[in-house]
Amino acid sequence: MASLAQQFGGLKCPPFPATKNKFSNSKNPHCTALPKKRRVIAPAAAYAPNAQTRERMKLKEMFEEAYERCRTAPMEGVAFTIEDFHAAVDKYDFNSEIGTEVKGMVFNTDANGALVDISAKSSAYLPVREASIHNIRHVEEAGIVPGLIEEFVIVDENEDDDSLILSLRSIQYDLAWERCRQLQAEDVVVKGKVVGGNKGGVVALVEGLRGFVPFSQISTKSTAEELLDKELPLKFVEVDEEQSRLVLSNRKAMADSQAQLGIGSVVIGTVQSLKPYGAFIDIGGINGLLHVSQISHDRVSDIATVLQPGDTLKVMILSHDRERGRVSLSTKKLEPTPGDMIRNPELVFEKAEEMAQTFRQRIAQAEAMARADMLRFQPESGLTLSSEGILGPLTSDLPAEGLDLSEIPPAEDE
Numbered sequence: 001m002a003s004l005a006q007q008f009g010g011l012k013c014p015p016f017p018a019t020k021n022k023f024s025n026s027k028n029p030h031c032t033a034l035p036k037k038r039r040v041i042a043p044a045a046a047y048a049p050n051a052q053t054r055e056r057m058k059l060k061e062m063f064e065e066a067y068e069r070c071r072t073a074p075m076e077g078v079a080f081t082i083e084d085f086h087a088a089v090d091k092y093d094f095n096s097e098i099g100t101e102v103k104g105m106v107f108n109t110d111a112n113g114a115l116v117d118i119s120a121k122s123s124a125y126l127p128v129r130e131a132s133i134h135n136i137r138h139v140e141e142a143g144i145v146p147g148l149i150e151e152f153v154i155v156d157e158n159e160d161d162d163s164l165i166l167s168l169r170s171i172q173y174d175l176a177w178e179r180c181r182q183l184q185a186e187d188v189v190v191k192g193k194v195v196g197g198n199k200g201g202v203v204a205l206v207e208g209l210r211g212f213v214p215f216s217q218i219s220t221k222s223t224a225e226e227l228l229d230k231e232l233p234l235k236f237v238e239v240d241e242e243q244s245r246l247v248l249s250n251r252k253a254m255a256d257s258q259a260q261l262g263i264g265s266v267v268i269g270t271v272q273s274l275k276p277y278g279a280f281i282d283i284g285g286i287n288g289l290l291h292v293s294q295i296s297h298d299r300v301s302d303i304a305t306v307l308q309p310g311d312t313l314k315v316m317i318l319s320h321d322r323e324r325g326r327v328s329l330s331t332k333k334l335e336p337t338p339g340d341m342i343r344n345p346e347l348v349f350e351k352a353e354e355m356a357q358t359f360r361q362r363i364a365q366a367e368a369m370a371r372a373d374m375l376r377f378q379p380e381s382g383l384t385l386s387s388e389g390i391l392g393p394l395t396s397d398l399p400a401e402g403l404d405l406s407e408i409p410p411a412e413d414e
Contacts, residue, residue: 098154104166106148114139116152116166123163130155130167133176133208142168176207177241183207184236189253192234197224204232204248211246219254219287221272251326254286263317264360266352269329271311279307281315281329288327290315295331297338306342313345314352316359333359 069076104118106126113127132142144150156165183190192204192211201214202224213234218227233253238245269281269288278291290307292300300306307313315329331341331348334355340348348355 098156101151101153101171102166103149104152106144106146106150108146109139109144111138114144118152118164118166120164122161124152124154124166125158125163126152126166126168130165130169133169133172144168172208176209177239179207180209180236180239180246181241184239187235189233189235191231192248193231194224194227194229197228202227204234206234206246206248209246211248213248213250217249217251219251220282221287251287263319264356264363265317266314266334266356267317269313269315271307271309271313273309274303274307276303279303281313283315283327283329286327288315288317288329290329290331293332294318294329296341297332297335298342300342306345314349316352316356 102118102120102124104116104124106114107117108115111128113125113131116124116126118124126139126144128136128139131139131144134142136142150168151171152166152168153170154164155167155170157163158165190206192206192213194202194204194213195210196203201212201216201218204211204213211234213232217237218232232250234248234250235252236247237249237252238247240246267283269283272280272282272287274280276292278289278294281288281290292303295303295306313331314334315331316333318328318330318333320327331345334348334352335341336347336351336355
Protein backbone atom coordinates (compact mmCIF):
# COMPACT_ATOMS: atom_id res chain seq x y z
CA MET A 1 0.00 0.00 0.00
CA ALA A 2 2.78 2.37 0.91
CA SER A 3 4.72 1.61 -2.23
CA LEU A 4 1.69 2.32 -4.37
CA ALA A 5 1.23 5.69 -2.69
CA GLN A 6 4.82 6.61 -3.47
CA GLN A 7 4.25 5.99 -7.16
CA PHE A 8 1.49 8.57 -7.24
CA GLY A 9 2.52 11.99 -6.15
CA GLY A 10 5.27 10.96 -3.79
CA LEU A 11 2.79 10.45 -0.90
CA LYS A 12 4.01 8.88 2.29
CA CYS A 13 1.60 7.31 4.77
CA PRO A 14 3.05 6.87 8.19
CA PRO A 15 2.09 3.73 10.02
CA PHE A 16 0.67 5.73 12.94
CA PRO A 17 -1.57 8.79 12.89
CA ALA A 18 0.26 12.06 13.17
CA THR A 19 -0.73 15.52 14.15
CA LYS A 20 -1.72 17.91 11.41
CA ASN A 21 1.05 20.08 10.04
CA LYS A 22 1.65 22.33 7.09
CA PHE A 23 2.34 19.38 4.88
CA SER A 24 -0.86 17.56 5.80
CA ASN A 25 -3.33 16.60 3.11
CA SER A 26 -6.81 17.85 3.89
CA LYS A 27 -8.43 14.90 2.22
CA ASN A 28 -6.10 12.42 3.84
CA PRO A 29 -4.69 13.76 7.08
CA HIS A 30 -2.58 10.70 7.55
CA CYS A 31 -0.58 11.36 4.41
CA THR A 32 2.17 13.97 4.28
CA ALA A 33 3.21 15.48 0.91
CA LEU A 34 6.97 15.62 0.52
CA PRO A 35 8.57 18.42 -1.64
CA LYS A 36 9.63 17.32 -5.06
CA LYS A 37 13.36 16.97 -5.64
CA ARG A 38 14.86 19.35 -8.25
CA ARG A 39 16.42 17.50 -11.14
CA VAL A 40 20.05 18.43 -11.85
CA ILE A 41 21.40 17.73 -15.35
CA ALA A 42 25.20 17.39 -15.54
CA PRO A 43 27.08 18.60 -18.71
CA ALA A 44 27.57 15.88 -21.22
CA ALA A 45 31.28 16.85 -21.65
CA ALA A 46 31.90 15.92 -18.04
CA TYR A 47 30.80 12.46 -18.74
CA ALA A 48 31.91 12.11 -22.38
CA PRO A 49 34.63 14.72 -23.36
CA ASN A 50 35.11 15.14 -27.10
CA ALA A 51 38.45 15.46 -28.98
CA GLN A 52 38.54 19.29 -28.94
CA THR A 53 38.01 19.38 -25.18
CA ARG A 54 40.75 16.82 -24.62
CA GLU A 55 43.17 18.91 -26.73
CA ARG A 56 42.40 22.05 -24.75
CA MET A 57 42.94 20.25 -21.48
CA LYS A 58 46.26 18.94 -22.76
CA LEU A 59 47.44 22.43 -23.80
CA LYS A 60 46.38 23.80 -20.43
CA GLU A 61 48.46 21.18 -18.64
CA MET A 62 51.48 21.97 -20.88
CA PHE A 63 51.13 25.71 -20.20
CA GLU A 64 50.93 25.16 -16.46
CA GLU A 65 54.02 22.93 -16.52
CA ALA A 66 55.98 25.51 -18.62
CA TYR A 67 54.92 28.34 -16.32
CA GLU A 68 56.07 26.37 -13.30
CA ARG A 69 59.47 25.67 -14.90
CA CYS A 70 59.97 29.36 -15.80
CA ARG A 71 59.10 30.32 -12.23
CA THR A 72 61.24 27.79 -10.43
CA ALA A 73 64.08 26.97 -12.89
CA PRO A 74 64.26 29.53 -15.76
CA MET A 75 67.73 28.49 -16.95
CA GLU A 76 67.09 24.73 -16.89
CA GLY A 77 68.11 23.17 -20.20
CA VAL A 78 69.71 26.42 -21.56
CA ALA A 79 73.37 25.96 -22.59
CA PHE A 80 74.08 29.75 -22.95
CA THR A 81 74.26 31.14 -19.40
CA ILE A 82 73.96 34.76 -18.29
CA GLU A 83 77.70 34.74 -17.61
CA ASP A 84 78.30 33.72 -21.22
CA PHE A 85 76.13 36.62 -22.37
CA HIS A 86 78.09 39.22 -20.37
CA ALA A 87 81.36 37.74 -21.59
CA ALA A 88 80.19 38.01 -25.23
CA VAL A 89 79.12 41.61 -24.74
CA ASP A 90 82.50 42.52 -23.22
CA LYS A 91 84.32 40.74 -26.02
CA TYR A 92 82.53 42.46 -28.89
CA ASP A 93 81.83 45.82 -27.27
CA PHE A 94 83.32 48.87 -29.03
CA ASN A 95 84.80 52.14 -27.84
CA SER A 96 81.95 54.55 -27.15
CA GLU A 97 84.06 57.56 -26.23
CA ILE A 98 83.29 60.96 -27.71
CA GLY A 99 84.99 61.39 -31.06
CA THR A 100 84.85 57.70 -31.97
CA GLU A 101 83.53 56.84 -35.44
CA VAL A 102 81.00 54.01 -35.58
CA LYS A 103 78.93 52.36 -38.27
CA GLY A 104 75.19 52.22 -37.77
CA MET A 105 71.87 51.65 -39.49
CA VAL A 106 68.97 54.08 -39.27
CA PHE A 107 65.81 52.25 -38.19
CA ASN A 108 63.45 55.11 -37.36
CA THR A 109 63.08 58.85 -38.04
CA ASP A 110 60.98 61.58 -36.49
CA ALA A 111 60.65 65.35 -36.61
CA ASN A 112 63.70 65.85 -34.36
CA GLY A 113 66.16 63.30 -35.74
CA ALA A 114 66.72 59.60 -36.25
CA LEU A 115 67.28 56.48 -34.16
CA VAL A 116 70.37 54.54 -35.15
CA ASP A 117 71.36 50.97 -34.35
CA ILE A 118 75.11 50.88 -33.72
CA SER A 119 75.14 47.43 -32.04
CA ALA A 120 75.89 48.98 -28.65
CA LYS A 121 74.52 48.36 -25.17
CA SER A 122 72.59 51.63 -25.31
CA SER A 123 70.63 53.31 -28.06
CA ALA A 124 71.99 56.08 -30.31
CA TYR A 125 70.26 59.19 -31.64
CA LEU A 126 71.08 61.53 -34.52
CA PRO A 127 69.57 65.01 -33.94
CA VAL A 128 68.48 66.94 -37.00
CA ARG A 129 71.05 69.67 -36.25
CA GLU A 130 73.82 67.05 -36.55
CA ALA A 131 72.41 65.34 -39.64
CA SER A 132 73.94 67.62 -42.28
CA ILE A 133 76.40 70.44 -42.82
CA HIS A 134 73.54 72.28 -44.52
CA ASN A 135 70.54 73.75 -42.72
CA ILE A 136 67.67 71.25 -42.93
CA ARG A 137 64.32 70.88 -41.14
CA HIS A 138 64.00 67.09 -41.35
CA VAL A 139 66.66 64.41 -41.56
CA GLU A 140 65.05 62.94 -44.68
CA GLU A 141 66.04 66.13 -46.55
CA ALA A 142 69.62 64.87 -46.20
CA GLY A 143 68.71 61.39 -47.46
CA ILE A 144 68.59 59.87 -43.98
CA VAL A 145 65.84 57.24 -44.10
CA PRO A 146 65.24 53.88 -42.37
CA GLY A 147 67.63 51.26 -43.68
CA LEU A 148 70.48 53.71 -44.40
CA ILE A 149 73.88 52.40 -43.27
CA GLU A 150 76.40 55.16 -42.64
CA GLU A 151 79.50 56.12 -40.67
CA PHE A 152 78.71 58.34 -37.68
CA VAL A 153 80.81 60.00 -35.00
CA ILE A 154 79.90 60.06 -31.31
CA VAL A 155 79.70 63.69 -30.14
CA ASP A 156 77.89 63.48 -26.80
CA GLU A 157 76.07 61.26 -24.29
CA ASN A 158 72.62 61.78 -22.84
CA GLU A 159 72.99 61.37 -19.06
CA ASP A 160 69.27 60.80 -18.52
CA ASP A 161 69.12 57.47 -20.36
CA ASP A 162 72.80 56.82 -21.23
CA SER A 163 72.03 57.09 -24.93
CA LEU A 164 74.72 58.23 -27.35
CA ILE A 165 74.41 61.35 -29.53
CA LEU A 166 75.70 60.88 -33.08
CA SER A 167 76.71 63.31 -35.81
CA LEU A 168 77.19 63.34 -39.56
CA ARG A 169 77.79 67.07 -39.66
CA SER A 170 81.25 66.91 -38.07
CA ILE A 171 82.36 64.27 -40.57
CA GLN A 172 81.02 66.32 -43.49
CA TYR A 173 82.71 69.42 -42.05
CA ASP A 174 86.15 67.78 -42.15
CA LEU A 175 85.51 66.45 -45.66
CA ALA A 176 84.43 69.92 -46.84
CA TRP A 177 87.72 71.50 -45.71
CA GLU A 178 89.67 68.71 -47.37
CA ARG A 179 87.69 69.24 -50.56
CA CYS A 180 88.36 73.00 -50.52
CA ARG A 181 92.10 72.41 -50.11
CA GLN A 182 92.01 70.06 -53.08
CA LEU A 183 90.07 72.53 -55.23
CA GLN A 184 92.51 75.29 -54.31
CA ALA A 185 95.46 73.09 -55.33
CA GLU A 186 93.76 72.32 -58.64
CA ASP A 187 92.97 76.05 -59.15
CA VAL A 188 89.42 75.34 -60.30
CA VAL A 189 86.35 77.56 -60.45
CA VAL A 190 83.45 76.74 -58.09
CA LYS A 191 79.96 78.16 -57.59
CA GLY A 192 79.11 79.92 -54.35
CA LYS A 193 75.71 81.21 -53.20
CA VAL A 194 75.75 84.60 -51.49
CA VAL A 195 74.00 84.30 -48.09
CA GLY A 196 75.09 87.50 -46.38
CA GLY A 197 77.36 90.51 -46.46
CA ASN A 198 78.93 93.41 -44.61
CA LYS A 199 80.77 96.60 -45.45
CA GLY A 200 83.86 94.65 -46.52
CA GLY A 201 82.34 92.03 -48.80
CA VAL A 202 79.87 89.16 -49.04
CA VAL A 203 79.57 85.71 -47.47
CA ALA A 204 79.14 82.78 -49.86
CA LEU A 205 78.48 79.09 -49.25
CA VAL A 206 81.01 76.79 -50.92
CA GLU A 207 80.99 73.02 -50.26
CA GLY A 208 78.77 73.75 -47.26
CA LEU A 209 81.31 76.17 -45.72
CA ARG A 210 80.90 79.92 -45.31
CA GLY A 211 83.58 81.80 -47.22
CA PHE A 212 84.30 85.53 -47.46
CA VAL A 213 84.54 87.37 -50.77
CA PRO A 214 85.97 90.91 -50.38
CA PHE A 215 84.45 93.60 -52.58
CA SER A 216 87.91 94.09 -54.07
CA GLN A 217 87.66 90.54 -55.39
CA ILE A 218 84.23 90.98 -57.00
CA SER A 219 84.33 91.82 -60.70
CA THR A 220 81.15 93.92 -60.67
CA LYS A 221 80.33 97.04 -58.69
CA SER A 222 77.22 95.48 -57.15
CA THR A 223 76.28 95.92 -53.49
CA ALA A 224 75.83 93.09 -51.00
CA GLU A 225 72.05 93.48 -51.18
CA GLU A 226 72.12 93.15 -54.97
CA LEU A 227 74.21 89.98 -54.78
CA LEU A 228 72.17 88.29 -52.04
CA ASP A 229 70.91 84.78 -53.03
CA LYS A 230 72.88 84.92 -56.30
CA GLU A 231 75.49 82.36 -57.34
CA LEU A 232 78.96 83.67 -58.13
CA PRO A 233 81.83 81.87 -59.87
CA LEU A 234 84.66 81.83 -57.34
CA LYS A 235 88.24 80.77 -56.86
CA PHE A 236 90.01 79.97 -53.60
CA VAL A 237 92.47 82.53 -52.24
CA GLU A 238 93.02 81.17 -48.72
CA VAL A 239 91.94 77.89 -47.10
CA ASP A 240 92.87 77.66 -43.40
CA GLU A 241 90.87 75.12 -41.42
CA GLU A 242 92.68 75.79 -38.11
CA GLN A 243 91.69 79.46 -38.24
CA SER A 244 88.33 78.70 -39.91
CA ARG A 245 89.36 81.16 -42.59
CA LEU A 246 88.08 80.73 -46.14
CA VAL A 247 88.71 83.60 -48.59
CA LEU A 248 87.44 83.53 -52.18
CA SER A 249 87.73 85.64 -55.32
CA ASN A 250 85.15 86.27 -57.99
CA ARG A 251 87.58 88.36 -60.01
CA LYS A 252 90.02 85.48 -60.44
CA ALA A 253 87.24 83.12 -61.42
CA MET A 254 85.92 85.47 -64.07
CA ALA A 255 89.40 86.01 -65.45
CA ASP A 256 89.86 82.26 -65.64
CA SER A 257 86.58 81.87 -67.53
CA GLN A 258 87.96 84.20 -70.17
CA ALA A 259 91.31 82.42 -70.36
CA GLN A 260 90.59 81.37 -73.94
CA LEU A 261 90.71 85.06 -74.89
CA GLY A 262 94.42 85.58 -75.36
CA ILE A 263 96.33 88.74 -76.09
CA GLY A 264 94.95 90.36 -79.23
CA SER A 265 91.42 88.98 -78.82
CA VAL A 266 88.52 91.36 -79.50
CA VAL A 267 85.62 91.34 -77.05
CA ILE A 268 82.48 93.38 -76.59
CA GLY A 269 82.22 95.31 -73.34
CA THR A 270 80.11 97.84 -71.50
CA VAL A 271 81.46 100.96 -69.80
CA GLN A 272 80.85 100.61 -66.06
CA SER A 273 82.53 103.68 -64.64
CA LEU A 274 84.95 106.48 -65.52
CA LYS A 275 88.04 107.47 -63.59
CA PRO A 276 90.65 110.18 -64.29
CA TYR A 277 93.12 107.45 -65.32
CA GLY A 278 90.75 105.42 -67.50
CA ALA A 279 87.47 103.55 -67.89
CA PHE A 280 86.38 100.25 -66.34
CA ILE A 281 84.81 97.98 -68.94
CA ASP A 282 82.67 94.94 -68.11
CA ILE A 283 83.56 92.14 -70.53
CA GLY A 284 81.25 89.29 -69.62
CA GLY A 285 81.60 89.57 -65.86
CA ILE A 286 85.22 90.74 -65.82
CA ASN A 287 86.10 94.33 -65.11
CA GLY A 288 88.91 95.34 -67.46
CA LEU A 289 90.73 98.66 -67.41
CA LEU A 290 90.87 100.78 -70.55
CA HIS A 291 93.65 103.17 -69.58
CA VAL A 292 93.40 106.71 -70.87
CA SER A 293 96.63 106.18 -72.84
CA GLN A 294 95.03 103.19 -74.65
CA ILE A 295 91.87 104.94 -75.83
CA SER A 296 93.37 106.60 -78.89
CA HIS A 297 96.65 107.47 -80.55
CA ASP A 298 95.60 111.07 -80.11
CA ARG A 299 95.77 112.52 -76.64
CA VAL A 300 92.55 112.28 -74.64
CA SER A 301 92.34 115.00 -72.02
CA ASP A 302 88.80 114.22 -70.81
CA ILE A 303 87.57 110.63 -71.01
CA ALA A 304 83.95 111.76 -70.71
CA THR A 305 84.19 113.37 -74.16
CA VAL A 306 84.82 109.93 -75.68
CA LEU A 307 83.03 107.44 -73.39
CA GLN A 308 80.03 107.42 -71.08
CA PRO A 309 78.82 104.79 -68.57
CA GLY A 310 76.55 102.32 -70.34
CA ASP A 311 78.27 102.67 -73.74
CA THR A 312 78.86 99.40 -75.61
CA LEU A 313 82.13 99.12 -77.52
CA LYS A 314 84.69 96.69 -78.87
CA VAL A 315 88.01 96.45 -77.08
CA MET A 316 91.12 94.36 -77.52
CA ILE A 317 92.85 92.48 -74.71
CA LEU A 318 96.36 93.75 -74.14
CA SER A 319 97.28 91.72 -71.07
CA HIS A 320 95.68 89.29 -68.67
CA ASP A 321 97.02 88.88 -65.13
CA ARG A 322 95.28 85.72 -63.95
CA GLU A 323 96.89 85.78 -60.51
CA ARG A 324 95.63 89.27 -59.71
CA GLY A 325 92.47 88.97 -61.80
CA ARG A 326 93.28 92.05 -63.90
CA VAL A 327 92.72 92.60 -67.60
CA SER A 328 94.17 95.52 -69.59
CA LEU A 329 92.23 96.67 -72.65
CA SER A 330 92.83 98.89 -75.66
CA THR A 331 90.89 100.63 -78.41
CA LYS A 332 94.00 102.44 -79.55
CA LYS A 333 95.30 99.28 -81.27
CA LEU A 334 92.02 99.01 -83.20
CA GLU A 335 92.19 102.44 -84.87
CA PRO A 336 92.66 102.21 -88.66
CA THR A 337 94.23 105.65 -88.47
CA PRO A 338 95.37 107.58 -85.38
CA GLY A 339 92.54 109.51 -83.73
CA ASP A 340 89.66 107.47 -85.21
CA MET A 341 88.41 106.55 -81.74
CA ILE A 342 87.79 110.24 -81.09
CA ARG A 343 86.50 111.26 -84.52
CA ASN A 344 84.81 108.10 -85.82
CA PRO A 345 84.42 105.32 -83.20
CA GLU A 346 81.96 103.42 -85.41
CA LEU A 347 84.71 102.87 -87.98
CA VAL A 348 86.98 101.57 -85.22
CA PHE A 349 84.39 98.98 -84.15
CA GLU A 350 83.73 98.00 -87.78
CA LYS A 351 87.42 97.35 -88.47
CA ALA A 352 88.17 95.93 -85.01
CA GLU A 353 88.70 92.27 -86.02
CA GLU A 354 90.80 93.24 -89.02
CA MET A 355 93.04 95.53 -86.99
CA ALA A 356 93.33 92.93 -84.23
CA GLN A 357 94.48 90.36 -86.78
CA THR A 358 97.18 92.76 -87.94
CA PHE A 359 98.22 93.29 -84.32
CA ARG A 360 98.53 89.54 -83.72
CA GLN A 361 100.67 89.17 -86.86
CA ARG A 362 103.01 91.84 -85.59
CA ILE A 363 103.26 90.03 -82.25
CA ALA A 364 104.05 86.76 -84.02
CA GLN A 365 106.68 88.52 -86.16
CA ALA A 366 108.32 90.01 -83.09
CA GLU A 367 108.42 86.60 -81.41
CA ALA A 368 109.98 85.05 -84.54
CA MET A 369 112.71 87.68 -84.56
CA ALA A 370 113.39 87.03 -80.89
CA ARG A 371 113.89 83.33 -81.60
CA ALA A 372 116.10 84.14 -84.58
CA ASP A 373 118.26 86.41 -82.47
CA MET A 374 118.69 83.60 -79.98
CA LEU A 375 119.87 81.23 -82.73
CA ARG A 376 122.20 83.83 -84.19
CA PHE A 377 124.25 83.81 -81.02
CA GLN A 378 123.81 80.12 -80.21
CA PRO A 379 124.71 78.14 -83.39
CA GLU A 380 125.88 75.26 -81.23
CA SER A 381 122.24 74.45 -80.49
CA GLY A 382 122.03 72.67 -83.85
CA LEU A 383 118.72 74.41 -84.70
CA THR A 384 117.74 76.93 -87.33
CA LEU A 385 114.69 79.06 -88.03
CA SER A 386 112.78 78.72 -91.31
CA SER A 387 111.28 81.66 -93.15
CA GLU A 388 107.91 80.69 -91.63
CA GLY A 389 109.35 81.05 -88.11
CA ILE A 390 109.59 77.28 -87.46
CA LEU A 391 112.53 75.83 -85.55
CA GLY A 392 114.31 72.94 -87.25
CA PRO A 393 117.68 71.18 -87.50
CA LEU A 394 120.63 73.10 -88.96
CA THR A 395 121.03 72.15 -92.66
CA SER A 396 124.25 71.96 -94.65
CA ASP A 397 123.27 74.81 -96.97
CA LEU A 398 123.17 77.34 -94.13
CA PRO A 399 126.23 78.98 -92.60
CA ALA A 400 127.36 77.62 -89.26
CA GLU A 401 127.20 81.08 -87.70
CA GLY A 402 123.40 81.05 -87.96
CA LEU A 403 120.58 82.44 -90.07
CA ASP A 404 121.02 85.62 -92.09
CA LEU A 405 118.36 87.95 -90.74
CA SER A 406 118.95 90.79 -93.18
CA GLU A 407 115.83 89.85 -95.16
CA ILE A 408 113.48 90.03 -92.13
CA PRO A 409 111.80 93.43 -91.86
CA PRO A 410 111.93 95.06 -88.44
CA ALA A 411 108.80 95.09 -86.28
CA GLU A 412 106.72 98.22 -86.50
CA ASP A 413 106.68 100.58 -83.55
CA GLU A 414 103.65 100.09 -81.37
